[in-house]
Amino acid sequence: MLDDTSDGYITTDGRRIGGVLMEMRNITLRFGGVVAIKDISFDIREGEIRAIIGPNGAGKSSMLNVISGFYHPQEGEVLFEGKPRPPMKPYQVARQGIARTFQNIALFNGMSVLDNVMTGRLTKMNAGLLAQGLWYGKAEREETENRIKAERVIDFLEIQHIRKTPVGRLPYGLKKRVELARALVAEPRLLLLDEPMAGMNVEEKEDMSRFILDVNDEFGTTIALIEHDMGVVMDLSDRVVVMDYGKKIGDGPPDEVRANQDVIDAYLGVAHD
Amino acid sequence: MPEQLLFAMEVTLNGLMAGVMYSLVALGFVLIFKASGIFNYAQGVMALFAALTLVGIMDGQVPFSHLINAIFGTEVHNFGWHVPAFLAILLTMVVMVGFAWAVNRFVLRHLVNQEPIILFMATIGLAYFLEGFGDLMWGSDIKKLDVGLPQGINTAIDDVTFNLLGYGFFIDNLDIVATVIAIILVTLLVLFSQYTKQGRALRAVADDHQAALSVGISLNMIWVLVWSIAGFVALVAGIMWGAKSGVQFSLSLIALKALPVLMLGGFTSIPGAIVGGLIIGVGEKLFEFIVGPMVGGATENWFAYVLALLFLVFRPQGLFGEKIIERV
Ligand SMILES: Nc1ncnc2c1ncn2[C@@H]1O[C@H](COP(=O)(O)OP(=O)(O)O)[C@@H](O)[C@H]1O
Ligand SMILES: [Mg+2]
Numbered sequence: 001m002l003d004d005t006s007d008g009y010i011t012t013d014g015r016r017i018g019g020v021l022m023e024m025r026n027i028t029l030r031f032g033g034v035v036a037i038k039d040i041s042f043d044i045r046e047g048e049i050r051a052i053i054g055p056n057g058a059g060k061s062s063m064l065n066v067i068s069g070f071y072h073p074q075e076g077e078v079l080f081e082g083k084p085r086p087p088m089k090p091y092q093v094a095r096q097g098i099a100r101t102f103q104n105i106a107l108f109n110g111m112s113v114l115d116n117v118m119t120g121r122l123t124k125m126n127a128g129l130l131a132q133g134l135w136y137g138k139a140e141r142e143e144t145e146n147r148i149k150a151e152r153v154i155d156f157l158e159i160q161h162i163r164k165t166p167v168g169r170l171p172y173g174l175k176k177r178v179e180l181a182r183a184l185v186a187e188p189r190l191l192l193l194d195e196p197m198a199g200m201n202v203e204e205k206e207d208m209s210r211f212i213l214d215v216n217d218e219f220g221t222t223i224a225l226i227e228h229d230m231g232v233v234m235d236l237s238d239r240v241v242v243m244d245y246g247k248k249i250g251d252g253p254p255d256e257v258r259a260n261q262d263v264i265d266a267y268l269g270v271a272h273d
Numbered sequence: 274m275p276e277q278l279l280f281a282m283e284v285t286l287n288g289l290m291a292g293v294m295y296s297l298v299a300l301g302f303v304l305i306f307k308a309s310g311i312f313n314y315a316q317g318v319m320a321l322f323a324a325l326t327l328v329g330i331m332d333g334q335v336p337f338s339h340l341i342n343a344i345f346g347t348e349v350h351n352f353g354w355h356v357p358a359f360l361a362i363l364l365t366m367v368v369m370v371g372f373a374w375a376v377n378r379f380v381l382r383h384l385v386n387q388e389p390i391i392l393f394m395a396t397i398g399l400a401y402f403l404e405g406f407g408d409l410m411w412g413s414d415i416k417k418l419d420v421g422l423p424q425g426i427n428t429a430i431d432d433v434t435f436n437l438l439g440y441g442f443f444i445d446n447l448d449i450v451a452t453v454i455a456i457i458l459v460t461l462l463v464l465f466s467q468y469t470k471q472g473r474a475l476r477a478v479a480d481d482h483q484a485a486l487s488v489g490i491s492l493n494m495i496w497v498l499v500w501s502i503a504g505f506v507a508l509v510a511g512i513m514w515g516a517k518s519g520v521q522f523s524l525s526l527i528a529l530k531a532l533p534v535l536m537l538g539g540f541t542s543i544p545g546a547i548v549g550g551l552i553i554g555v556g557e558k559l560f561e562f563i564v565g566p567m568v569g570g571a572t573e574n575w576f577a578y579v580l581a582l583l584f585l586v587f588r589p590q591g592l593f594g595e596k597i598i599e600r601v
Binding site for chain 2: 070099111115118120122125132182
């Protein structure tokens with residue numbers, strides 16, 4: 001990252017990053033006495049892979065939940081596409097084009113992989129009940145289009161072989177991939193991934209890293225992801241926010257952040273005062 | 274064919290028809306339970322309320338006339354018109370959707386994330402409220418409901434079976450109509466939940482609330498939808514039972530018949546509710562036919578509950594539910 005002007009920057013591998021898509025301003029989130037997020041500001045730029053890292057309990061998931069409308073901060077402002085966003089329900093945020101996955105995987109276990117992915121298209125369907133019932137006109141076009149998009153994402157993430165399998169029966173690594181597929185099929189403006197590689201073996205982690213890079217590269221999707229593991233993040237992300245005990249202790253490109261003394265202390269577990 | 278077998282066939286047929294109605298009532302419970310984890314104690318009273326409203330609208334009754342007359346010293350009772358059954362059913366449905374909306378807006382929305390027992394208690398309160406509200410709105414006298422459904426013994430079936438088997442089956446026309454309507458309704462519900470956007474959203478909510486929210490589904494919208502569908506099911510059940518035995522408090526007890534069906538079929542299974550209803554319908558009629566005479570009859574009062582009890586002991590997850598194994 002060379003210069004951080006309002007209309008973006010060029011990455012070291014030559015990708016063009018655009019203006020600010022999402023901005024968090026002085027966010028504070030409390031749960032009773034626990035302050036999960038303490039006065040944090042940062043932004044996410046168009047086309048970027050933005051990472052949030054930090055030790056367990058740092059407040060990373062809480063931050064993602066604020067962005068996706070699951071939590072509502074007591075203080076601060078959220079700006080999306082330059083406009084202040086009023087407090088919104090999660091489903092309203094989703095309809096604005098922000099898709100997400102969960103740290104603990106939230107899938108529809110009783111449905112097949114294909115059906116799960118198809119639910120990602122629900123916000124894109126407008127046909128009336130009658131048209132759907134008669135399988136006519138708009139309803140037919142929409143369903144066909146959604147099906148094509150779902151199949152494309154399924155191919156892209158290499159889960160064709162389990163299309164018809166009920167999700168509840170899948171191993172952990174594949175579930176994570178299905179959840180990504182469901183988020184991706186919504187063609188989000190912003191994709192939020194909460195620890196997409198947690199609990200995976202090395203091979204699965206490599207696959208997932210490749211998918212995340214490919215998604216960003218091929219569709220130009222803006223991605224904000226949480227990771228626990230520094231190593232993974234360094235290869236993947238353009239800019240990193242580091243959190244510790246609810247506070248922001250670093251923000252910048254991976255190399256810069258890695259050299260930051262506060263960050264090193266947090267990761268080495270230096271005692272807090 | 275031996276006479277006993279013919280009797281048994283007739284009994285089975287009647288049982289199947291009763292069973293379809295049980296399935297329908299049970300489906301009302303299952304839908305709400307699946308989508309929100311609420312066991313809706315008010316389902317039976319909803320059927321009573323729907324039937325009361327239907328009669329009231331058809332007869333041009335002035336709603337809350339007792340209250341109005343008491344307050345204003347007036348003597349209004351009737352608008353003096355009659356609304357055709359079809360239109361009245363539509364209007365009643367509008368009232369039931371309004372009820373669904375109000376329940377969600379004023380009760381359930383304030384109880385999000387509460388324990389299931391709290392939600393259950395809330396529906397008990399709702400049941401008593403709705404019972405009183407229905408009385409206040411339409412009066413508490415027993416009413417006759419006639420939406421023009423055929424009644425009496427079906428002579429065609431009687432004739433055909435008599436000519437074919439030498440024994441005429443006694444099948445009630447109303448039972449036939451009720452069965453056909455229930456089958457159509459059950460089919461529509463299944464198609465709706467499998468093939469429409471709203472149905473897919475409903476299944477999503479039933480499966481996982483968080484995930485449903487994350488793909489842009491409004492839980493409130495779905496809850497109003499399932500309560501509306503439950504209201505519709507209640508209306509149909511109310512019409513069938515009301516046409517048979519009048520609209521009165523006992524109509525709300527049909528919900529009690531759905532309980533054993535749910536224990537058999539499982540609280541979350543749509544096929545379970547359908548098959549469970551049929552088993553109980555046929556089971557209680559055949560049991561009464563075969564065992565009834567030996568024990569002095571009236572087995573229909575308890576057969577379904579005993580069967581359900583046996584299921585609770587030996588297969589608590591119901592016919593189609595998956596076995597729950599506690600993780601330790
Ligand atoms: N829903 C909640 N209710 C109460 N406390 C919460 C809730 N969510 C998070 N917290 C608290 O906020 C802090 C940050 O948690 P979290 O955001 O999950 O951290 P991370 O994802 O970085 O591990 C923790 O102390 C956690 O206990
Ligand atoms: Mg977390």
